[in-house]
Amino acid sequence: MKIVSTIINPIPDEEGYHIFECDKCQELFSIKPQDIEKQENLYCPYCGHQGSFITFTNNIRKKVYKDHPIISDKESNENQEIDLEHIKEMLKDLKKDDMDIELLEYSVEEIIHQEELIKYEFICCDKMIKVPMEIFKHVKYCTFCKGEILFNMTE
Numbered sequence: 405m406k407i408v409s410t411i412i413n414p415i416p417d418e419e420g421y422h423i424f425e426c427d428k429c430q431e432l433f434s435i436k437p438q439d440i441e442k443q444e445n446l447y448c449p450y451c452g453h454q455g456s457f458i459t460f461t462n463n464i465r466k467k468v469y470k471d472h473p474i475i476s477d478k479e480s481n482e483n484q485e486i487d488l489e490h491i492k493e494m495l496k497d498l499k500k501d502d503m504d505i506e507l508l509e510y511s512v513e514e515i516i517h518q519e520e521l522i523k524y525e526f527i528c529c530d531k532m533i534k535v536p537m538e539i540f541k542h543v544k545y546c547t548f549c550k551g552e553i554l555f556n557m558t559e
């Protein structure tokens with residue numbers, strides 16, 4: 405048996421922000437992973453949908469996977485939920501030769517141009533995210549505590 409697994413890894417921008425997409429309203433936002441380390445739940449800043457690092461990157465990883473010319477015609481495990489624990493589990497039962505892990509990386513720039521993003525500060529949690537300029541007015545909830553935002557202002 406041969407297993408081919410693809411791990412899709414995000415590369416943050418130069419300030420360390422990772423791009424996320426809400427799986428409900430499909431809008432983009434970016435967060436620094438160190439801001440969500442102790443955070444079990446995250447919330448979409450636009451629709452308040454609850455998610456996590458995994459659920460908020462699922463759509464992006466699927467797109468990256470589909471668009472990637474090198475692997476698009478290869479047969480492989482399409483399970484995008486794969487994480488290190490799963491891999492360790494699988495490795496226990498398999499010899500090294502039976503398993504192929506492909507690493508596919510994507511940068512923020514591949515998803516959205518940096519110039520289109522602006523910083524948005526949540527005063528309640530003293531944390532910043534980045535949102536596309538054209539929809540910053542649609543920010544309704546704090547990503548970290550789901551606190552409701554009443555007014556959106558730019559500096």
Ligand SMILES: [Zn+2]
Pocket residue numbers: 426427428429430431448449450451452453
């Ligand atoms: Zn949403």
Ligand SMILES: [Zn+2]
Pocket residue numbers: 526527528529530546547548549550551
């Ligand atoms: Zn907050």
